[in-house]
Amino acid sequence: MLLKEYRICMPLTVEEYRIGQLYMISKHSHEQSDRGEGVEVVQNEPYDDPVHGCGQFTEKRVYLNSKLPSWARAVVPKIFYVTEKAWNYYPYTITEYTCSFLPKFSIHIETKYEDNKGSNDHIFDCETKDQEREVCFVDIAYDEIPERYYKESEDPRQFRSEKTSRGLLQEGWRDTQEPIMCSYKLVTVKFEVWGLQTRVEQFVHKVVRDVLLLGHRQAFAWVDEWIDMTMDEVREFERATQEATNKKIGIFPPSISISETPLASYARSGPSSAPSTPLTTEAPEFLSVPKDRPRKKSAPETLTLPDPASNELNLPQPSSSACHSSPQPPQ
Numbered sequence: 001m002l003l004k005e006y007r008i009c010m011p012l013t014v015e016e017y018r019i020g021q022l023y024m025i026s027k028h029s030h031e032q033s034d035r036g037e038g039v040e041v042v043q044n045e046p047y048d049d050p051v052h053g054c055g056q057f058t059e060k061r062v063y064l065n066s067k068l069p070s071w072a073r074a075v076v077p078k079i080f081y082v083t084e085k086a087w088n089y090y091p092y093t094i095t096e097y098t099c100s101f102l103p104k105f106s107i108h109i110e111t112k113y114e115d116n117k118g119s120n121d122h123i124f125d126c127e128t129k130d131q132e133r134e135v136c137f138v139d140i141a142y143d144e145i146p147e148r149y150y151k152e153s154e155d156p157r158q159f160r161s162e163k164t165s166r167g168l169l170q171e172g173w174r175d176t177q178e179p180i181m182c183s184y185k186l187v188t189v190k191f192e193v194w195g196l197q198t199r200v201e202q203f204v205h206k207v208v209r210d211v212l213l214l215g216h217r218q219a220f221a222w223v224d225e226w227i228d229m230t231m232d233e234v235r236e237f238e239r240a241t242q243e244a245t246n247k248k249i250g251i252f253p254p255s256i257s258i259s260e261t262p263l264a265s266y267a268r269s270g271p272s273s274a275p276s277t278p279l280t281t282e283a284p285e286f287l288s289v290p291k292d293r294p295r296k297k298s299a300p301e302t303l304t305l306p307d308p309a310s311n312e313l314n315l316p317q318p319s320s321s322a323c324h325s326s327p328q329p330p331q
Contacts, residue, residue, distance in 0.1 A: 010183070
């Protein structure tokens with residue numbers, strides 16, 4: 001198990017980021033999805049917890065085989081997904097990731113948001129207890145981001161918000177910026193497989209850090225798109241974007257409705273584009289062998305060999321110039 005605490009500051013308030021987070025996650029998921037790969041939203045609905053109160057539960061499937069490093073693709077099936085389950089009790093959230101074919105792999109993320117510059121060293125004291133953890137500050141403006149994710153329009157050093165006048169973040173901006181907030185994320189990665197544990201857990205933390213950096217940069221760079229939204233409006237945006245994303249990666253809602261009333265056996269058939277499912281264990285007629293078809297004989301039922309002593313066995317002798325070579329397999 002590898003435990004790290006990430007602290008990501010933003011030139012926003014905690015209340016503002018409540019909208020920005022939902023907007024960013026939906027838009028980011030849609031942008032990163034393509035046919036066959038991306039983020040499928042399985043469930044998104046209100047959730048009531050006896051401890052944390054009212055919140056939102058979301059379940060997603062993340063298909064990302066092509067985004068794995070080459071050494072990981074060598075041992076991972078081409079079709080697999082990561083399940084993301086999130087409980088959002090803002091300003092406190094819990095997110096869990098599990099893999100469809102690796103039962104010993106998991107990521108657990110607890111997030112708390114506060115209006116400060118990442119100065120609360122005891123925010124996770126109850127969660128970590130005596131566990132050692134590394135604290136990592138993530139700077140959305142000056143930390144290096146993978147080149148394939150870089151966009152000048154999303155660079156906080158180059159971007160200035162027209163609606164809030166925030167932006168063009170300079171060196172040391174966390175000490176001078178007002179307002180400022182911090183996302184505190186306690187990330188636990190487990191991959192309990194001997195020989196691979198350290199390498200995989202370190203790699204996963206690198207991926208998590210890159211995703212956190214990119215997501216928070218985008219949330220700020222898109223601030224003019226969401227800053228005027230209400231919670232109802234961002235939820236509607238979330239719903240519409242999720243539907244479009246599912247279609248983009250090839251996930252469509254089922255077209256067959258299920259009735260509580262049993263159908264008669266003669267009515268149980270699939271849609272017109274698919275053959276009906278037989279309700280018997282016997283093969284359908286088009287796969288049965290016709291009973292009146294004569295059996296084809298490809299060889300005599302008995303084979304009689306001539307007597308070697310008789311004169312009937314007159315085989316030609318090979319000439320001395322004939323080649324004697326065994327047949328070669330196809331190239």
